[in-house]
Amino acid sequence: MIRAQAVIDRGALAHNLARVRALAPGSRVYAAVKADGYGHGAVTVACALDQADGFAVSSLDEALQLRWAGIDKPIAMLSQQLDEFVCNQAGEHGFELVLFHPSQLAALEHYVGPALKAWVKIDSGMHRLGFAPNDVDEVEARLAKLERLEVVGWLTHLACADEPSRPETQSQLDVFARTTADRSGLRSIANSAGVLAWPAAHADVVRPGIMLYGSSPMCDRDAASYDLRPAMHLSAPLIARNRIAAGETVGYGATWRTPDAMDIGVIGIGYGDGYPRHAPSGTPVLIDGVQVPLVGRVSMDMITVDLRGAPNAKVGDRATLWGNGLDVDEVARHADTIAYELFCRLTPRVRFEVV
Incomplete structure (x- = not known):
């Protein structure tokens, strides 16, 4: 029997890209596939998103993985420091640099390899990477002297766009607009x-x-509510169903006690597979079509769940940890984290299947 399994749905990925197109019909789309495609498999995701205009990764290694797999669209490296080797690889493979620090400019001023393309990142208020607005004139002047470099455009990153009522995003948009006014090139925000x-x-x-x-x-x-479909369905088998007397404890540390005589299910997944160890009792798991709560501590290989709400669940049934029928964001909220981390922390012990 297959133990922990993550099924990656290429159709869902393509559907979600179509939703981006519908929401931003006048924009090109650079799909972010960094961190191994947010844990879904970078090459798998890039192939499923073949209608994207380009891709965004973090580093040279991530960019090379896509190119070696035959992905021939533009690839921007969002946070790659520069040296002679990186620049030569970028020129040879057509990767787009993202410039965010003076040290990168110094590397480019000594570069003599193939022609390069680059975006210039502006710190509009997130204060992580990017040139300060007051420094952009000087940056542009230095870049204009580099015969082997073409500036594709200007970009920034939003810190609080997930909370529309906060004022920071509009402030960032205003700073970016002022800083890029009258400059040639594309804009990406x-x-x-x-x-x-x-x-x-x-x-x-x-x-x-x-x-x-x-x-x-x-x-x-x-x-x-945005008509987005889960691209990953994570499941694992119910490996035991045990009747436990009232007042007994379950799991390491004896942190949870049965309120009644009840059935406890043991599911074959744990933090050794990347399921969050800090997920508390009450975190939802889907089995036999109903949600049941996790109880007790997450172990390396197993979790335990309260099966009182799933009287028909039997050993061998597969439980959904997130995916179809159980929103990953709901699981993340219970575990006091975000879906990004849940996706990215899955370990090689999980068997991946692409459909």
């Missing part, structure tokens, strides 16, 4: 939350990530 909630951020190129995988980035709306 919107992440998933920007695509969903900030039409003014759509600009020339959007860079959706988590929404492509069927999770909502918004604090107040779920994925289904």
